[in-house]
Amino acid sequence: MSAHCPHDHPATEAGTSHSRYRKILWIALAINLAMFMLEIGAGLRAGSASLLADAIDFFGDSANYAVTLVVLSMGGLWRARAAWLKGGSMLVFGLCVMARALWMFTQGGVPEAFTMGGIGLLALLANGAVALMLYAWREGDANMRSVWLCSRNDALGNLAVMAAALGVFGTGSAWPDLAVAGVMAGLAITSGWTVMRQARRELKTLKPVPQAATEHQGF
Numbered sequence: 195m196s197a198h199c200p201h202d203h204p205a206t207e208a209g210t211s212h213s214r215y216r217k218i219l220w221i222a223l224a225i226n227l228a229m230f231m232l233e234i235g236a237g238l239r240a241g242s243a244s245l246l247a248d249a250i251d252f253f254g255d256s257a258n259y260a261v262t263l264v265v266l267s268m269g270g271l272w273r274a275r276a277a278w279l280k281g282g283s284m285l286v287f288g289l290c291v292m293a294r295a296l297w298m299f300t301q302g303g304v305p306e307a308f309t310m311g312g313i314g315l316l317a318l319l320a321n322g323a324v325a326l327m328l329y330a331w332r333e334g335d336a337n338m339r340s341v342w343l344c345s346r347n348d349a350l351g352n353l354a355v356m357a358a359a360l361g362v363f364g365t366g367s368a369w370p371d372l373a374v375a376g377v378m379a380g381l382a383i384t385s386g387w388t389v390m391r392q393a394r395r396e397l398k399t400l401k402p403v404p405q406a407a408t409e410h411q412g413f
Contacts, residue, residue, distance in 0.1 A: 215331060216263065222324045222345070223259040226252045229320050236313045242305035243298045243368075243375040244355045247291040248317060251351060251382070254287050255344045262341055271397070278393035284344070284386030291379035295372050304362065305371050311359035318352035325349050343385045351378045 230252035237245030261276050325345040354374040361370025 218327045226256040240306035240309035242310050243295045244358050247375045247378050274393045274396040281386045281389030284382050288379040288382035295375040307359045307363035314355035321348035
């Protein structure tokens with residue numbers, strides 16, 4: 195893992211960092227699964243597109259952390275491949291959120307502002323804690339960067355959900371909720387594209403040299 199970080203570290207320090215990162219990922223996985231189950235129920239009960247978007251995001255992040263735990267001890271090539279797939283999943287998530295918001299727009303109705311605000315605050319506390327724990331690894335390889343971006347995006351999304359709750363309460367309209375869902379979708383799409391581009395660059399760098407080419411060089 196340290197081979198892909200900006201600076202070199204002693205082997206013992208790298209091993210300690212590796213172990214700490216794995217423990218943090220397990221904690222983040224547990225938090226995200228718990229919040230997904232809580233928020234999906236609250237989003238359906240409140241009729242909020244932004245809460246449902248955030249709930250799906252928690253589920254996607256749970257899968258993100260699980261995949262990262264699997265490939266953490268593998269080579270850089272496998273980690274870059276996993277990052278590319280996770281970036282693609284972030285893109286798909288964004289498109290799904292947009293589709294859901296459009297569907298709810300056609301259905302009409304006003305979401306429940308108090309539920310949106312309360313659950314949004316709880317989700318912000320959860321994601322803020324995870325983002326702080328992962329902050330030290332924000333400049334790692336594409337796989338690590340995808341984990342950090344997901345956590346950062348979640349915290350920003352929670353702030354937006356709380357703002358949408360205030361907007362719904364103040365206007366009595368669903369527009370703030372739908373607008374925030376659209377912003378969250380855009381954030382997921384741009385972040386997914388960023389991770390996929392970095393992973394693609396790493397895949398080109400880490401691509402094994404064909405045996406024929408090696409033999410041609412005199413090995």
